[in-house]
Amino acid sequence: MTNFSHSMTMALGAIALLAAGAAGAASPMSEAQARYQKERAACMNGTSNQDRATCLKEAGAALGEAKRGALGASGDGSLARNQMMRCDALPAQDREDCTMRMKHGTMSGSAQQGGILREIERPVPTR
Numbered sequence: 001m002t003n004f005s006h007s008m009t010m011a012l013g014a015i016a017l018l019a020a021g022a023a024g025a026a027s028p029m030s031e032a033q034a035r036y037q038k039e040r041a042a043c044m045n046g047t048s049n050q051d052r053a054t055c056l057k058e059a060g061a062a063l064g065e066a067k068r069g070a071l072g073a074s075g076d077g078s079l080a081r082n083q084m085m086r087c088d089a090l091p092a093q094d095r096e097d098c099t100m101r102m103k104h105g106t107m108s109g110s111a112q113q114g115g116i117l118r119e120i121e122r123p124v125p126t127r
Helices: 003-024 028-045 052-067 076-088 092-104
Strands: 106-110 115-119
Touching: 028 052, 076 092, 092 115
Parallel strands: none
Antiparallel strands: 106 115
């Protein structure tokens, strides 16, 4: 093999590796676009657990947030803060029970079933 053909073979191999790597590494925007298409399909076929208009609006809003770079993955910390914020909105006499349910209660149900029920059993002193 001549030096020229060996160099060409090496160059073509490097180009192929770069192309394969670029194809395998999806950009955040293409991932967001793919997620939007999947969510939109769920809206259209009725498996989203929302009415079609609301579902399409939410899917579009999520894509818009992703384009602005503001759509992050929710970690456990942000979910816990969200739960406690919900309790903070309650009257003082109900807040402690809510906090206990969020931290130590059992959970049943789902959004698809109509809601999530959190409960905790605490003894009530008798008079």
